[in-house]
Amino acid sequence: MKRRDFLKSTAALAGASAVSAPAIFSSAKAQTRNETLLIVSESGPNNVDIHGVGTNVPGYEVSWNCYDRLISHEMKTGPSGQPYYDKDKFKMELADDMNVGDMSATFKLKKNATFQDGTPVTAKDVKWSLDRAVTVGGFPTFQMRAGSLTKAEQFVVVDDNTFRVDFAKKDRLTIPDLAVVVPAIYNSELVKKNATEKDPWGMEYTKLNTAGSGAYKVTSWTAGSEVIMERNETWKGGPLPKIKRVIWRMVPSAGNRRALLERGDADISYELPNKDFVELKSAGKLNIISTPFSNGCQYIGMNVKNPPFDNPKVRQAVAYALPYQKIMDAVLFGLGKPLFGGPEKAVEAAWPLAHKYNTDMAKAKALMAEAGYPNGFETTISFDLGFATVNEPLCVLVQESLGQIGIKCEINKIPGANFRTELNKKTLPLYTNVFSGWLDYPEYFYIWCYHGNNSIFNTMGYQSKDMDALIDGAVTAAAAGDKAAWEKDVKGFVDLAYTDIPRIPLFQPYSNVAMQKNVSGYAYWFHRRLDYRGFSKA
């Protein structure tokens, strides 16, 4: 074959392979397109029941949209103008009326509410569902316990239409805990029909099928690739949603999720790298909404039980040596709320608050010398590979910075499956992690992360009598409604946490969502997943 022939034939080949294909939506389908929401994300649910064993976070999203709770939250305006759930104002969902007494709360159910198969919702179903949440163990039971809801006896059927929750003790988190994802109301008859002796709560059935009264129902689910949800036309929990059909596709490659958005084929995506969000934002073709995680932050934790981090001077030295601004610029591309360089003492009773530390190598070196480590020491810094896009560059920057005060860090990358186990051993000397709580109350965060009862989130092994007294004080004051005492204790424990500094907050991560300009109605929820009920498309 001659060279010219070869070139000719390859050109022909290239032409032949370039078969033209229309974009995935043709004009004839425009009508349904307007009522269909196409979501692309990295991973999908492994179980559509939040009570399931090991249900993952995408599974929460399905549960949230396909089940109703007794109550939910009203909306307010968030930090950048987006709708944001109002943690203090409740909205009735399956309940028609809520009457909170001293040691109990009584709910009247909506009379005309039905499950998706047409059976009416009764107080029996509510009791069965909440019994299930406190009995099945694992995450749902743990979450219910956070609101002092622990025993089936607390849930009482008054009559078909009236339901009562008895409080185990005064706890201001009890009512908010009834509005989280876990206390969903199930169609008890339908689930019981599909239960077996080995599986009395019908977990195998609800794993694959939705059995609620919610605004959407799962009509097709191919694990790992697609979930399709259709609107429940008889939903009574609120005004009928505008979106008829939600198609949720799993697209593992972040580059392709971005391409799908930019080409206009996908309506919404989240879980993109920060860099992509920043570029999309400046390109201006899409709506990008960034909201700081409520009650959460990324931090550097130190194990305070073992040297050298048992010495508060060393911890303060580290706090002065961290490259805060570099992390904001080079790792987050500005998509995070800084939690450093704040005032000396807490000025308001809120959380998270910025601490007083800022990068100051001279101070850090002086503190290291004072602590008796003028030449530094060697240690390891660990992170979860599951979130490597943020964690890896962050740890490299920290390593470089700590090197300047003589702390030689080796970076220890831990695979996602193993990170929790390692963290729970409470032996990692230095690590970075994110903690965020559903219930947005400072004392809630502190009970889990700083209290001496040593919950699993107190990953530093931190113990302080003063801290415990302040946290317990705030909890008691909140339950009694004593605002002044509560504020004093909250400011007190924040100040103490920042003087002792067993963990150094870096920033509040942003929950980033990118959507087409014609999509509106995104709202931020404590669970940070999408609520389809508010969306509409122009």
Next chain:
Amino acid sequence: MLTLIFKRMLMAIPSLIGVVIVTFLLTRALPGDPAAYFAGPAATKEAVEQIRVKLGLDQPLIVQFGRYVTDLAKGDLGSSLTTGQPVAKEIRARLPASAELTLLGLIVSMAVAIPLGILAATKPGSMIDHACRVITTAGVSLPVFFTGLILVYLFYYQLGWAPAPLGRLDIFTSPPKSITGLYLIDSLLAGNLEVFWASLKQLILPALTLAIFSLAPIARMTRAAMLAVLASDFVRTARASGLSEFTVIVTYAFRNAMLPVITTLGMVFSFLLGANVLVEKVFAWPGIGSFAVEALIASDFAPVQGFVLTMAIMYVALNLLIDVLYGLIDPRVRVEA
């Protein structure tokens, strides 16, 4: 022939038993703790323990193994925790997706690589020989995810010719009734040309990506085998007898050069089937490779074991098929069991 197949199957049993034992032990030796992983970030120690008991992971290894083997004997591969589905069902659904993609990729690759290899061998040192070398080297040295992303960028993002990389079908087409699990074949069987076209469009880019990657071994092997055969006496005789160049090369030489090519094809196919994880990731393809890798990351034992077992069985079957093919291509070859 039948005795050969039967004997070979018997011989495969010990290796399969070995595979079962080794994968079981290997998955248990992984550092991750599935109970902690699936208890979620907010789980207490007790919650993790409860999940451990539910998953049966609190039992001694030998008991767990016994349970696994009994289930396996009943055809139950266990359930995946990452997707929440029975592993057997997942593999049944995902294997055809991978197989369809790999087969098409291999066909495209063969269509390019074999002629290319033959041409290169007939004119060693020529322009086409160099082109063959350059193309195959480039194909094999570009990582598949890179080729895949470039193709998506060019044909979907820039030119808009290819459909969105959203898996096997666009979102408004429903899959054909499952007969073989291969959408191309099923849609033709159902006489539904629209679905056939839709799934073909989705297949073009990922198949091309795989094809580019697998050009090298096939083209190089064809070239080497052809060179050896073309230098042999019977080709010289055939040429001397005045047979046309086409007859000499295709009928005489290529037929004799096919054995090593077939062996390579078999190897490339089984390699691609398990190893095209990256292509699956780029094109959101619901295949078996990405399923296994995701399970591995989550220390999800059952799918990993199921995957390795399926692959082992496929490998045995494929090798058997190739041996049978040998006999058909070259009657001189006798494969002894």
